[in-house]
Amino acid sequence: MRVSARLAMILAIIFAAFCLGFAITGFTSLREITDPQQASDARGFAWFWTFLAGVGIVFGLLSWWIGKTEKD
16 A cells, blocks of 8 residues: 555644644643642653654654655
């Protein structure tokens, strides 16, 4: 199965948006947590999803660059 560069870019953007949504939810819920251990775990959870969103953005940009420089 071959995936075009454009499809890979679109899927990477969708993945990054999905992960960024989880990260934002994690960061905004930190104010409601009173237990320091749970707050630390939630912060780690949010940063993990932020990292995954960054990976999705990088792969989306890489796919865009490949699609732009690809010769037919």
